[in-house]
Every structure is written in C-alpha cells, then in structure tokens.
Amino acid sequence: MYTANLERMKDKIKTFSQYGDAGHGGITRYSLSPEAVMARNEFKKRMEAIGAKIEVDDVANMYATIPGSDPDAKRIVMASHVDSVRNGGNYDGILGVMSAMEVLETVVEKKIPHKHPLTAMIWTNEEGSLYPPAMMCSGIVCYDYLPEEIRTGFVYDDMMKSKSIIDHTTTFGEALDKSGFKGDKKYRLSPDNYYCYFETHIEQGPILEDNGNDVGVVDCVLGMFNYTLKFYGQTTHAGTFPMPKRRDAFYAASQALIYLHDEIDKLGYPELVYTTGELETHPNVHTCVPDYFEFSFDCRHEDPQVLDKVLAIVKSCADKEWAGCKCEVVKAWNRDTVYWNKTLVSYVKESCEELGVSHQYIHSGAGHDAQFASYVLPATMIFVQSKDGLSHCEPEYSSPEHCTEGASVMLNAVLKVDEKGL
Amino acid sequence: MYTANLERMKDKIKTFSQYGDAGHGGITRYSLSPEAVMARNEFKKRMEAIGAKIEVDDVANMYATIPGSDPDAKRIVMASHVDSVRNGGNYDGILGVMSAMEVLETVVEKKIPHKHPLTAMIWTNEEGSLYPPAMMCSGIVCYDYLPEEIRTGFVYDDMMKSKSIIDHTTTFGEALDKSGFKGDKKYRLSPDNYYCYFETHIEQGPILEDNGNDVGVVDCVLGMFNYTLKFYGQTTHAGTFPMPKRRDAFYAASQALIYLHDEIDKLGYPELVYTTGELETHPNVHTCVPDYFEFSFDCRHEDPQVLDKVLAIVKSCADKEWAGCKCEVVKAWNRDTVYWNKTLVSYVKESCEELGVSHQYIHSGAGHDAQFASYVLPATMIFVQSKDGLSHCEPEYSSPEHCTEGASVMLNAVLKVDEKGL
Numbered sequence: 096m097y098t099a100n101l102e103r104m105k106d107k108i109k110t111f112s113q114y115g116d117a118g119h120g121g122i123t124r125y126s127l128s129p130e131a132v133m134a135r136n137e138f139k140k141r142m143e144a145i146g147a148k149i150e151v152d153d154v155a156n157m158y159a160t161i162p163g164s165d166p167d168a169k170r171i172v173m174a175s176h177v178d179s180v181r182n183g184g185n186y187d188g189i190l191g192v193m194s195a196m197e198v199l200e201t202v203v204e205k206k207i208p209h210k211h212p213l214t215a216m217i218w219t220n221e222e223g224s225l226y227p228p229a230m231m232c233s234g235i236v237c238y239d240y241l242p243e244e245i246r247t248g249f250v251y252d253d254m255m256k257s258k259s260i261i262d263h264t265t266t267f268g269e270a271l272d273k274s275g276f277k278g279d280k281k282y283r284l285s286p287d288n289y290y291c292y293f294e295t296h297i298e299q300g301p302i303l304e305d306n307g308n309d310v311g312v313v314d315c316v317l318g319m320f321n322y323t324l325k326f327y328g329q330t331t332h333a334g335t336f337p338m339p340k341r342r343d344a345f346y347a348a349s350q351a352l353i354y355l356h357d358e359i360d361k362l363g364y365p366e367l368v369y370t371t372g373e374l375e376t377h378p379n380v381h382t383c384v385p386d387y388f389e390f391s392f393d394c395r396h397e398d399p400q401v402l403d404k405v406l407a408i409v410k411s412c413a414d415k416e417w418a419g420c421k422c423e424v425v426k427a428w429n430r431d432t433v434y435w436n437k438t439l440v441s442y443v444k445e446s447c448e449e450l451g452v453s454h455q456y457i458h459s460g461a462g463h464d465a466q467f468a469s470y471v472l473p474a475t476m477i478f479v480q481s482k483d484g485l486s487h488c489e490p491e492y493s494s495p496e497h498c499t500e501g502a503s504v505m506l507n508a509v510l511k512v513d514e515k516g517l
Numbered sequence: 518m519y520t521a522n523l524e525r526m527k528d529k530i531k532t533f534s535q536y537g538d539a540g541h542g543g544i545t546r547y548s549l550s551p552e553a554v555m556a557r558n559e560f561k562k563r564m565e566a567i568g569a570k571i572e573v574d575d576v577a578n579m580y581a582t583i584p585g586s587d588p589d590a591k592r593i594v595m596a597s598h599v600d601s602v603r604n605g606g607n608y609d610g611i612l613g614v615m616s617a618m619e620v621l622e623t624v625v626e627k628k629i630p631h632k633h634p635l636t637a638m639i640w641t642n643e644e645g646s647l648y649p650p651a652m653m654c655s656g657i658v659c660y661d662y663l664p665e666e667i668r669t670g671f672v673y674d675d676m677m678k679s680k681s682i683i684d685h686t687t688t689f690g691e692a693l694d695k696s697g698f699k700g701d702k703k704y705r706l707s708p709d710n711y712y713c714y715f716e717t718h719i720e721q722g723p724i725l726e727d728n729g730n731d732v733g734v735v736d737c738v739l740g741m742f743n744y745t746l747k748f749y750g751q752t753t754h755a756g757t758f759p760m761p762k763r764r765d766a767f768y769a770a771s772q773a774l775i776y777l778h779d780e781i782d783k784l785g786y787p788e789l790v791y792t793t794g795e796l797e798t799h800p801n802v803h804t805c806v807p808d809y810f811e812f813s814f815d816c817r818h819e820d821p822q823v824l825d826k827v828l829a830i831v832k833s834c835a836d837k838e839w840a841g842c843k844c845e846v847v848k849a850w851n852r853d854t855v856y857w858n859k860t861l862v863s864y865v866k867e868s869c870e871e872l873g874v875s876h877q878y879i880h881s882g883a884g885h886d887a888q889f890a891s892y893v894l895p896a897t898m899i900f901v902q903s904k905d906g907l908s909h910c911e912p913e914y915s916s917p918e919h920c921t922e923g924a925s926v927m928l929n930a931v932l933k934v935d936e937k938g939l
Contacts, residue, residue, distance in 0.1 A: 300757030317756060321803065333792035333815045334739060334882025335722030336906055338782075345793055345812070346778065349771035356768065360760075370755035371767055373803035374796070381743065381795035381813035382883075383909070390767070391803035393755045427803075460756025461804075484758050487805070
C-alpha cells in the first residue's frame with residue numbers, strides 16, 4: 096500500500112485557497128475567470144514540475160499526463176473542477192483536482208511502477224455559475240449536448256434553469272477565447288485513449304461525519320425528478336376585500352407544502368430527500384393578495400419505485416383546490432440513478448480496507464462530471480467527509496488528514512485497476 | 518335635489534379611458550407621464566369651458582374653482598387623482614376627479630345657487646407607482662413630510678417600500694419640472710381658504726355589490742399595522758442533506774402562515790382583513806434548501822383592540838421554532854383609524870336617502886389622499902360600487918349609472934354643507 100503526503104496536500108489546499116479568496120474563509124472562482132486561470136496555471140506549474148505533459152481540449156478541459164510502462168495501455172484519468180459557486184468553499188471541486196495531482200506526485204516521487212499512463216484532469220465549468228448549465232464541459236465531451244449553442248450564450252433552460260444566475264454579458268465562448276485555455280478538440284477525453292475514470296469529491300452532506308467514517312465508497316448518483324407546482328389565485332387589495340372571498344396563492348402553496356411534507360414523510364424512506372428551493376410570486380406587493388405562487392420540487396432517491404410513489408403524491412396536488420386556488424404540476428426534468436462500475440467500486444473499497452481508512456458505501460445525492468464521464472468510460476467516485484455537511488458556502492471544510500486519506504484511497508484503487516484491469 | 522348627467526359622465530369616462538389606454542381594457546397612467554399630462558389637459562379644457570379658474574401648486578396639484586355668492590366664504594373642494602398603477606383600471610382615482618368635474622358642470626349648467634366657491638382638484642402621484650411613496654403630494658401639502666427628499670428621489674422606505682417598483686432613473690423632481698405642471702406654493706390646499714373636503718372613489722371591494730347597494734357612505738379609513746416575519750434556516754444541498762437535519766426557511770414560513778390563519782380566524786371578526794403579499798427568499802435556487810424567508814403581514818380593522826389581539830398572535834410567532842428555524846417579527850409601520858367628519862358623513866347619508874340611492878355605511882380599507890386632507894380640513898368620502906370587488910387591474914369596473922349616482926350624492930352633500938355649514 097502507498098500513502099499520499101499530508102504536508103504536500105496541506106500546501107496545495109493553502110495555495111489553491113488563495114485563488115479567488117473572498118476574504119471571509121471561502122472563494123469565488125467562476126469558471127475561466129482570472130481567479131480560475133490562476134488555479135489552472137498553478138496546476139500546470141506543479142504538473143510540469145513532475146514531468147507531466149499538459150494538453151488542453153477545445154473547451155479548456157486540461158489534462159496532465161505521466162507515462163506508464165506499457166506503450167499500448169490507455170490512460171487512467173482522475174478528474175474534477177477548479178471553478179466554484181459565488182462565495183463557495185475551498186474544497187468543492189478543487190479537492191478532486193488536488194487529489195489527482197497528489198496521486199501523480201506520489202507515483203513520481205516514490206517511483207511506483209504502473210502500466211497505464213495516469214492523467215490528472217480539470218473539467219471546465221462544472222458549477223455553471225456564470226454560464227449555465229452545470230457540468231457543461233463534461234456534457235459537451237461525453238454527452239454531445241448542444242456545444243455550439245452553449246458557447247454562444249445558450250441556457251439549457253429546462254434542465255438547469257436558475258433565477259439566481261448572476262447578470263453578465265460575456266458568453267461562454269467569449270470567456271473561452273479570452274482565457275487563453277482554448278485548445279484542440281483532438282485532446283478530448285475519449286474511450287479511444289482513456290481506460291477508466293475516478294473522481295474524488297467532498298461528500299457535501301453529514302452522513303460520513305455522523306457515522307464517524309472518513310471516506311465514502313460511492314456506488315451511484317441518485318435518480319431524481321424536478322417539478323414545478325404552480326398556484327393560481329386572484330389578486331385583490333389588502334384593505335378592501337373580505338377574507339372568505341379571497342383566493343391567496345401564497346396561502347394555497349403553504350397548505351400544499353405542508354401536505355407534501357406530511358404525505359411524503361408517511362412513506363417512511365429515511366434516505367429520501369426532497370427540496371422546494373426556488374420560489375416565485377406575483378405581484379409581490381405588500382398591499383396585494385398574491386394571485387400566483389410557484390415553487391420547485393426536487394426529489395432524489397436510488398430506487399425509481401420510491402420516486403414514483405413521491406411523484407404520485409406531488410401530482411395529486413393538482414387534483415385539489417388549495418385556499419380556492421387551482422394547482423398545476425409541471426415537469427421540469429428527471430434522471431435515472433447512475434450506478435458506478437462495480438469493479439472500480441470494489442477496488443475503492445479494498446483500498447479503504449487495506450489502508451485502514453474508516454469508510455462506508457454512500458450514494459451521491461448531487462450531480463457530478465463523473466455522471467457524464469460514465470457514459471463513455473467505466474467510472475467511480477470517492478467521497479471525503481464534510482464538516483457539518485455544509486457545502487457551496489464558506490464554512491465548507493474537510494480536514495487535511497481526511498483529504499489525504501481520500502487521495503491515498505484513490506492512489507491505491509488506481510494501482511489496482513492498473514494491475515488487475517476491469 | 519339635483520342630479521348629475523349620465524350622458525356627460527359617460528363621455529368623461531370614455532374620454533379619460535383613452536389617456537394611457539394599455540390596449541386591453543385598462544390604463545397605465547403614471548403620475549406626470551405624457552398620459553397623465555393628457556388627462557390634466559382634458560381636465561383643464563373642460564373646467565375652463567365652464568368658467569372655472571385653474572391654479573397649480575408647487576407639486577403640480579391642480580385646482581379648478583368656480584366662484585360662490587359669498588365673497589368671504591372659503592372653498593369646498595372635491596379631489597382625487599388621475600394617475601394609475603401599471604395595468605390599472607379606468608376608475609381608481611379618475612372617478613373622483615370626473616365626479617368633482619361633474620358637480621361643477623351640473624352647478625354651472627343648472628345655475629344652482631351656492632355661497633362657497635367650489636373646487637375640483639387633482640392630487641399628484643397618489644399611487645406612487647414610479648415615485649414612492651403613495652399619497653405623496655397630499656402628504657407634502659397636508660402632512661409636511663419630507664418634500665425636499667421626496668423630490669430628489671427619496672423613497673419613504675419604512676412606510677411604503679415595495680420591491681415591485683419599476684426601475685427608472687428620473688426623480689420625482691425632474692418629472693415635475695418636465696411635466697410643465699409645476700406651479701406656485703401659494704396655491705396649496707390650506708385651511709386658510711378651504712372649508713371642507715370630499716373625495717369620491719370606487720369601493721375596490723365587493724361589499725356594496727354583495728349587499729345590492731350602489732353607494733357607500735364611508736365613515737372611516739381602517740387602522741392598520743404592517744409587520745415583517747423573518748425566518749432563518751440553513752442552506753444545504755438538495756441532494757446530500759438528510760431531511761431530519763434540515764432547517765428549511767420556506768417550510769418554516771408555511772407552517773407559521775397556517776398557524777396565523779388558524780389562530781386569527783378563531784378570533785371571529787368578520788370585518789378583519791390581513792394580507793401576506795410581499796415575500797422574499799434566499800438563495801432561491803432549486804438545488805438549495807432556503808436559509809431565509811420573509812413575508813409581510815398587513816392587518817386592518819376599525820377597532821384598535823382587535824388589531825392588538827391580532828398583533829399578539831403575530832408576535833407569538835417569534836416565541837416558537839418553525840421547522841428548526843428561528844423567527845423574528847419586525848414592525849414596519851402602523852396607523853390609527855381615521856374617522857371622517859360626522860356632519861359631512863351625515864350629509865352624504867341624507868343625500869343618498871333623498872335621492873333614493875341604495876346605500877350603506879362602509880369603512881375604507883385602502884388608504885386615500887383624504888386621510889392626509891383630514892389632517893387640515895373636515896373631510897369625508899363617498900364610495901361607488903365596484904364590480905366583483907376588483908381594482909388595480911384591467912377588469913376594474915363601475916357602471917356609468919353608479920358613477921353618476923355617486924356624483925349626484927356628492928353634489929347634494931356639497932350643497933348641504935354649503936347651505937347649513939358644519
């Protein structure tokens with residue numbers, strides 16, 4: 096067994112946390128921004144220092160590769176992203192890149208024998224903070240979804256709409272040109288020259304911490320559905336319209352929300368999560384009864400039958416009247432559960448056991464670039480414990496020890512697939 | 518008894534409905550806009566045609582006055598506004614101006630003897646749609662509230678904040694200069710030369726229609742209070758955070774809203790109205806649990822003791838935890854019930870009886886310029902039936918017959934106070 100280097104990992108965490116430092120504990124590092132370019136240059140400098148060859152594809156995905164002993168073997172790639180949300184933390188995304196760097200650095204430093212070339216990789220624009228959708232460039236490379244439209248400012252509306260998008264006038268294509276990181280399409284990740292895919296990420300939830308486990312052996316990304324519930328009332332003046340005749344869309348939506356919680360909780364699935372995070376109302380004036388209210392409904396679980404049961408409850412909202420208001424239930428999008436490659440998952444688990452790292456199986460509730468990568472390559476993920484389950488915010492934290500354990504687990508899993516194959 | 522002229526009233530309704538015609542049944546006629554200037558010119562033209570003298574004060578309030586037989590008598594004024602909300606109706610505000618014009622036109626046409634000069638008046642910027650606050654210029658003239666700050670773009674934030682304000686860069690002062698209707702401060706409404714005040718308005722509620730009454734004898738403007746309820750949770754990722762540990766501010770606010778309805782409705786006051794019309798949430802992203810939600814709470818009733826009981830319930834929200842979220846209850850503003858002059862109210866009622874117009878006593882739930890006018894002059898209001906109680910929207914409607922009845926009632930009430938005094 097080999098282990099990654101705690102001090103080197105600490106140094107990387109400290110260094111990368113400067114690029115986009117927002118001054119209160121986290122970072123704002125939008126994709127292709129000057130801050131993201133600093134992180135990319137740091138990656139390039141450190142990878143070239145160990146003799147890795149740098150390649151950049153046409154959407155700025157970056158690849159740093161060290162050769163293996165077998166000239167015919169395809170590359171094993173470890174990837175993640177360096178971009179963040181606004182006022183994000185120092186671990187989401189970048190931990191996976193630092194872990195991949197750490198694996199290559201350890202292999203080179205310790206002269207660990209391996210057949211396959213090993214690649215540390217940066218995906219462009221995973222968060223989609225300035226340029227929706229999220230997971231844009233893994234989508235382009237592995238899923239072929241509308242790259243031209245995306246580059247000219249296309250927003251993949253049904254899939255990833257968000258009213259919180261920061262206003263900006265630069266398109267993704269313009270930012271790409273300006274960044275200096277637009278490379279050649281021939282370098283794109285492809286099954287022709289890549290063998291399999293790893294991604295290390297923070298858990299972004301409290302499960303590992305609550306169970307006292309440092310590392311999560313991820314087995315799938317949860318299936319999910321997204322709907323919008325719309326409530327139609329009648330606006331009237333706050334002072335002149337008697338209560339019994341009112342049709343208040345906010346009151347209606349509140350009743351429906353309580354109903355949803357009550358009915359869904361009765362199903363009794365402890366791993367089920369559902370979120371009503373995005374709201375809109377009209378006219379949104381304190382002297383007017385709301386005539387419209389909508390909220391999003393995002394639901395995630397591994398088992399499609401469980402999702403179906405929840406969906407039936409959600410849809411039943413449209414069969415009722417809520418405070419005199421009609422309700423409409425509109426589908427936004429859904430995805431099936433994506434299972435990781437079972438052999439790769441078993442290598443991750445064996446590595447944890449052999450290293451003596453406390454671990455457990457876990458599902459990924461969030462989406463990751465690994466999902467799209469899994470369309471073209473055998474793929475898996477490794478989770479590192481998050482403090483208090485917080486993510487996408489400045490208190491986001493994983494200890495250097497846990498981060499280094501994650502890198503050690505990935506290193507040994509990579510060496511297993513390098514030796515034993517899939 | 519004298520009666521107003523139905524055909525002349527119809528002609529005025531038709532004419533004024535063109536100024537700001539939004540093409541789908543209503544108008545958008547912001548204060549001091551080109552559309553409002555057209556309405557003011559129509560007012561001026563028609564009033565000059567009956568020999569009225571036009572005066573304009575320093576904030577563009579317009580006065581059209583016909584003389585009375587007593588050279589020492591102060592003026593009796595009938596006022597309202599010509600500005601509207603966005604996509605408003607053809608009656609809110611303008612009906613009061615048309616009724617005042619109709620009274621003067623009838624008096625001149627029928628040579629009705631009267632001692633006091635009679636004034637038809639336009640208040641500037643009652644709605645505050647482009648330039649908050651609402652009732653700005655009656656506030657300036659009768660209540661002396663911060664006129665300089667208002668003219669240079671001041672927003673009376675605590676009192677009349679609204680997140681729905683249309684973006685614009687012109688200040689009220691600039692619009693005033695540009696309108697050509699900035700006159701002299703010496704013409705302001707004042708107890709030195711005005712005797713009493715009338716305002717006719719549409720009801721903006723369904724009470725008259727439901728009771729089969731054409732006209733409302735308004736006795737007061739309801740007392741009210743405005744609070745904001747704020748809920749503080751914790752944002753987490755939609756996919757990664759187990760339900761029992763979540764602190765969802767939207768779910769918290771929904772529970773509190775249901776509680777408020779349940780508890781307040783138990784009090785059993787049929788005339789009580791309360792409205793939660795203005796909402797805000799954060800971060801408002803469909804993949805994030807909301808960590809913040811606030812809603813406004815507007816409550817109106819004649820009796821301050823009833824308002825106190827409701828306020829106690831509202832404040833009790835801060836003593837509880839809602840879905841793990843803390844709640845804060847913050848005062849925005851309040852006002853006491855404003856009672857109209859009892860003699861003027863009795864003249865309005867007598868006029869209804871003598872004219873055979875179906876009527877009832879009614880409270881005003883909405884605020885009106887008459888409130889501020891009542892600080893300096895004996896004042897009262899007359900309501901005209903609204904169809905379906907709708908207002909501030911394009912389907913807003915009052916029949917020409919009811920509008921003419923309202924003008925007849927005001928005419929005879931004016932003649933009563935002219936003859937018998939207060």
